[in-house]
Amino acid sequence: xxxxxxxxxxxxxxxxxxxxxxxxxxxxxxxxxxxxxxxxxxxxxxxxxxxxxxxxxxxxxxxxxxxxxxxxxxxxxxxxxxxxxxxxxxxxxxxxxxxxxxxxxxxxxxxxxxxxxxxxxxxxxxxxxxxxxxxxxxxxxxxxxxxxxxxxxxxxxxxxxxxxxxxxxxxxxxxxxxxxxxxxxxxxxxxxxxxxxxxxxxxxxxxxxxxxxxxxxxxxxxxxxxxxxxxxxxxxxxxxxxxxxxxxxxxxxxxxxxxxxxxxxxxxxxxxxxxxxxxxxxxxxxxxxxxxxxxxxxxxxxxxxxxxxxxxxxxxxxxxxxxxxxxxxxxxxxxxxxxxxxxxxxxxxxxxxxxxxxxxxxxxxxxxxxxxxxxxxxxxxxxxxxxxxxxxxxxxxxxxxxxxxxxxxxxxxxxxxxxxxxxxxxxxxxxxxxxxxxxxxxxxxxxxxxxxxxxxxxxxxxxxxxxxxxxxxxxxxxxxxxxxxxx
Numbered sequence: 001x002x003x004x005x006x007x008x009x010x011x012x013x014x015x016x017x018x019x020x021x022x023x024x025x026x027x028x029x030x031x032x033x034x035x036x037x038x039x040x041x042x043x044x045x046x047x048x049x050x051x052x053x054x055x056x057x058x059x060x061x062x063x064x065x066x067x068x069x070x071x072x073x074x075x076x077x078x079x080x081x082x083x084x085x086x087x088x089x090x091x092x093x094x095x096x097x098x099x100x101x102x103x104x105x106x107x108x109x110x111x112x113x114x115x116x117x118x119x120x121x122x123x124x125x126x127x128x129x130x131x132x133x134x135x136x137x138x139x140x141x142x143x144x145x146x147x148x149x150x151x152x153x154x155x156x157x158x159x160x161x162x163x164x165x166x167x168x169x170x171x172x173x174x175x176x177x178x179x180x181x182x183x184x185x186x187x188x189x190x191x192x193x194x195x196x197x198x199x200x201x202x203x204x205x206x207x208x209x210x211x212x213x214x215x216x217x218x219x220x221x222x223x224x225x226x227x228x229x230x231x232x233x234x235x236x237x238x239x240x241x242x243x244x245x246x247x248x249x250x251x252x253x254x255x256x257x258x259x260x261x262x263x264x265x266x267x268x269x270x271x272x273x274x275x276x277x278x279x280x281x282x283x284x285x286x287x288x289x290x291x292x293x294x295x296x297x298x299x300x301x302x303x304x305x306x307x308x309x310x311x312x313x314x315x316x317x318x319x320x321x322x323x324x325x326x327x328x329x330x331x332x333x334x335x336x337x338x339x340x341x342x343x344x345x346x347x348x349x350x351x352x353x354x355x356x357x358x359x360x361x362x363x364x365x366x367x368x369x370x371x372x373x374x375x376x377x378x379x380x381x382x383x384x385x386x387x388x389x390x391x392x393x394x395x396x397x398x399x400x401x402x403x404x405x406x407x408x409x410x411x412x413x414x415x416x417x418x419x420x421x422x423x424x425x426x427x428x429x430x431x432x433x434x435x436x437x438x439x440x441x442x443x444x445x446x447x448x449x450x451x452x453x454x455x456x457x458x459x460x461x462x463x464x465x466x467x468x469x470x471x472x473x474x475x476x477x478x479x480x481x482x483x484x485x486x487x
Contacts, residue, residue, distance in 0.1 A: 002084050002085045002086060003048070003082065003083075003084050004051060004082070004083045004084065004085055006051065006082065006083040007046060007080070007081065007082050007083075008080070008081060009078045009079065009080055009081065010047075010049060010059060010078055010079055010080075010081045011077060011078045012068070012071055012072055012076065012077065012078060012079060014053075014057065014058060014059055015047075015049065015058065015059055015061050015068060015079070016054070016056075016058035016059070016060055016061065017060075017061045017065055017068065018060065035070050035073065035074070038067070038070045038071065038074060038076075039074055042076070043067050043070075043071060043076075043079050043080055044080075045064070045067070045080070046064070046079075046080040046081050046082040047061060047063060047064025047065075047067055047068055047079055047080070047081050047082070048061070048062040048063040048064060048081070048082055048083075048084050049061055049062065049081045049082070049083055049084070050062065050083070050084060050085075050086070051083035051084065051085045051086075052085070052086065059081075062084055064079075067079065088121075088125075108166055108167040108170075109162060111149070111167070112149040112152055112153060112156075112167060113153070113156075115134070115138070115145075115146055115149045115150075116149055116150055116153045118134060118137075118138070119131070119134045119146060119150065122134055122137070130143075131143045131144075131146040131147045131150070132146075134146045148167060148171050149167065151171065151174070152167060152170045152171055152174065155174055160173065160397070161173060161174065173396070173397055176394040176395060176396055176397075177396065177430055177431075177432065179392075179394045181432045251471040251474065251475075252443060252446045252450070252457045252458060252459055252470070252471065252474050253440055253443050253446065253459040253460070253461050253467050253470040253471050253474070254458070254459070254460060254461075254467070255460075255461060255462070255463075255464050255467045256460040256461070256462070257460070257462050258313060258316060258317075258438035258439060258460050259312060259313065259316050261438075261460055262316050262317070262319075262320040262323055262324065262438070263316075263319075263320055263323070265320070265323045265324050266323065267324075268434070269324060269325060269326040269327075269329075269434070270324055270325060270326060270329065270434045270435060270436035270456075270458070271325075271326040271328060271329040271330065271393060271432075271433060271434050272329065272330050272331075272332070272425075272428050272429060272433050272434070272435045272436070272449070272454075273317075273321075273324070273325055273329065273330070273331045273332070273435075273436050273437075273438075274332045274425075274435060274436070274437045274440075274445045274449075275317060275331070275332065275333045275334065275437070275438060275439070276334045276414075276416060276437070276439060276440075276441070276445065277309075277310055277313045277314065277317075277334070277335075277438075277439055278309050278310055278313070278414075278439070279310060279334075279335065279336040279341070310341075311344075313438075313439065314345065314348050314349075315348065317438070318348050318349065318351050318352055321352050321355075322353070324436060325390070326390075326391070326393075326434075327354070327390065327391050328390065328391030328392055328393040329389070329390050329391065329393055330387065330388065330389050330390075330393060330428045331349075331352075331355065331386070331387070331388035331389075331390075332362075332385055332386075332387060332424070332425070332428070333345070333349065333385060333386040333387075333388065334383060334384070334385045334416070335384060335385070335386065337383075337384045345386070346386070349386065349388065352388075352390070353390075354390045354391065355388045355389070355390045356388060356389060356390075357386050357387065357388045357389075358386075358387045358388070358389070358401075360401055361384040361385055361386050361387065361401070362384065362385040362386075362387055362401050362402070362403075362424050363382055363383070363384055363385075363401060363402040363403070364382060364383045364384075364385070364402075364403055364404075364405065364416070364417075364420050365381065365382045365402060365403070365404040365405075366381045366382060366383075366404075366405075366406065366407050367404045367405055367406050368406035368407055369381055370406070370407040383416075385424070395427050395428065396426065396427055396428060396429065396430050397426060397427060398427065399423060399424065399426060399427055403420050403423045403424065405417050405419050405420040405423075408444075411441075411442035411444075411469055411470075411473060412441045412442035412444075412466065412469070414441065415441055415442050415444050416444055416445065417444065418444045418447055418448050418451075421444055421445050421448035422448040422451055422452065425445070425448050425449055425452060426452060429448075429449050429452040429453075429454050430452065430453060430454075431453045431454070431455055432455060433449065433452070433454040433455055433456075434454070434455055434456040434457075434458075435449040435454050435456065435457045435458070436457075436458050436459070437457075437458075437459040437460070438459075438460050439460065439461065439462075440459030440460060440461050440470060441461060441466055441470070442466060442469050442470050442473065443459055443461075443469075443470030443471070443473060443474055445459075446458075446459050446470070446474065447473065447474055447477050450474070450477070450478070451477075451481070
């Protein structure tokens with residue numbers, strides 16, 4: 001490094017900071033009592049300055065911006081410095097990064113971008129420069145950290161990746177995505193995809209076992225331009241007695257009865273099945289919704305909700321599950337937590353080959369206190385959902401198993417609120433997900449899946465009125481999303 005042994009104190013007005021090139025995007029003077037410490041003891045550690053002043057007489061600051069900014073804020077006249085002499089762009093970046101990392105001033109996102117930038121500068125100077133060499137230049141014994149940051153950076157466009165709490169969390173999120181993409185691709189190779197229609201687009205889907213193995217085997221490459229995590233699959237159609245949308249822009253909901261659709265369906269399989277059957281408690285047969293804000297329901301919202309209807313739908317799901325569900329899939333199953341219904345439900349679902357359930361159900365707490373009262377019992381204001389998995393389909397990201405949100409009966413008397421569904425489905429849905437809802441009502445689960453970038457959504461609904469409502473709302477939300485994303 002071009003650091004000299006020249007030390008001294010520099011007047012603050014002689015220092016210049018090029019903010020546009022700094023690794024840290026924001027300077028927090030209050031964090032960790034930093035400002036108070038300098039006010040009491042002054043600046044202890046020297047900042048790093050360019051030895052040769054520029055044409056204006058300023059010395060460029062390479063490291064120590066927070067100390068410099070705090071000194072300005074406190075009105076100090078000067079600051080201790082150490083000179084560096086004419087460092088290269090790479091050396092300047094390393095000086096700043098090394099100091100920031102030691103002081104833990106950078107977020108993991110800022111560290112990622114800085115490491116990727118430094119590695120790119122090294123590559124410009126020497127095209128054969130490796131991750132190991134960059135790690136060594138940074139004083140890291142484990143060069144896999146450099147590879148990991150480069151790997152994450154390839155998906156930097158994704159807000160979910162950038163929004164992770166740690167680099168490991170972002171890396172694991174991407175690993176799960178690639179594992180899911182691999183499962184989808186394998187299923188298509190084995191004949192589980194769509195039959196007929198458009199030719200499949202070829203893409204490079206590259207799941208990995210470890211960072212070290214990936215970059216050593218060339219999987220995480222320095223000059224890769226591949227669009228990782230995209231399957232490129234566009235189903236030509238969903239064959240079946242009721243049919244289904246033929247393109248990704250088609251209407252998501254088709255009028256049909258799951259009881260007659262499932263036995264003869266032979267189209268492409270789905271890897272998330274969302275079931276919100278009538279609970280078998282006669283709730284949907286009432287013309288008024290119980291609660292303090294009772295509303296008369298519009299035509300199409302009422303539905304048969306006797307025990308025989310629930311039992312028939314449940315039996316159809318269990319019997320014909322393999323007709324529409326992938327070998328690697330998740331099942332979300334909402335049910336009444338009444339003891340006798342829960343016992344019968346779990347017993348029936350246990351018959352599905354290879355399906356196992358998470359230990360605890362998901363719980364939606366109705367924050368608006370909506371629910372029903374049974375004389376002698378507390379008001380019941382939560383609903384439960386069994387979460388099952390078959391095969392090795394991984395979780396996209398982990399969330400808590402309880403979510404509080406108000407009910408929303410604006411489109412359907414028994415609709416699940418979309419924010420709650422987005423929260424729970426965020427564990428299961430990404431761009432490799434094909435989502436099926438056999439009794440979708442107003443389609444809130446399908447809209448939630450589309451908001452999470454599902455590859456395909458498809459719903460069945462018996463009521464023609466509700467089919468129109470669901471498709472109209474889907475088109476409205478799609479248009480709004482397109483306008484928002486276009487800004």
